[in-house]
Amino acid sequence: MAVLRRLLLLLSAAGVGLSSKVAGPGSSSSLPSPLLPAQPRGFVRVSESHYDHTHHTHHHHDPPRHPHLATANASTTVFLGDTASLDCTVYDLANQSVSWMRQVGDSLTLLTWDSNTYHSDDRYELVQSEEEEWQRWRLVIRGARRGDGGHYRCQVDTTPPLVMNARLTVVEPRARVVEERGRDVREKHYNSGSRIELRCIIDRIPFPPRAVTWRRGSTVLSFNTSRGGISVKGDANSGFLSSRLYVTNASPSDSGVYSCWYYNYTFDTVTVHVIAGENWAGLQHDALPTNASTSSASPSCLTLAACLSCLTWDNRSYMVLLVSAIVGLIGLCGSR
Incomplete structure (x- = not known):
């Protein structure tokens, strides 16, 4: 009987539960039910972030982020006729509105508001782009004119407003008819039968440049004629063009006002006098009758x-x- 009890205790320790009653011969008492092993308790896992924000006595919070401009001032230079771009980059914009305005004296003219354009000139356009932390509001002016130069303003609708000032400079080309030494000339005299030679310098231009033309009065002269022609040479490093006009065997009918044009932007003129031979001799030597x-x-x-x-x-x-x-x-x- 003692051996049986030990066996039951060993089975109970091993986790085997017995619900039936075992009675020994000659005994009316029942064996007690074996004790069930205690269930293991699970561990409570706490993440590091949960610990930092929930159980730590000090709490760390990132400061609120406010809109700010990449720069407070900007200047852009563009050649006459090219496309001008004014950039306004805003960080952490959130839901604030952005506008472009033009400043003339003390008055401001609204050009754009958010994605809307209010300028009647279709040369003005708003181009938007963005990344995770910034948004760019680019004011584009195609075919820049003389009157487009001046002061512009990008404004973010915060309290108080954020303002970026921008200055646009439009560089105008310059045409000059010059003499052999490079000095400006307004009149040139030629003897009948000689060769007319005119030179024009155009600077303050981009490369590749636009066309250069010569005119006598309102007539556009061709590049190649039987009596002469036109040559054009450029220097991209210095940003200028040099054009020459040749007319051989000049006669008094070639007299007139000649003009050198750079596209339709600018021009310069020179008056050419072709004198008949005898009169030219009289003019040169101041001879008596x-x-x-x-x-x-x-x-x-x-x-x-x-x-x-x-x-x-x-x-x-x-x-x-x-x-x-x-x-x-x-x-x-x-x-x-």
């Missing part, structure tokens, strides 16, 4: 010399001057 005879000229010269010799010699300060004048006139009369 051909019907003037030496016989009629000589007495006049001698008479003038005699008159000069009759002048008073009292004032010696004129002595050298009078002698020089008399000698010169006698020589002139003798040559005729």
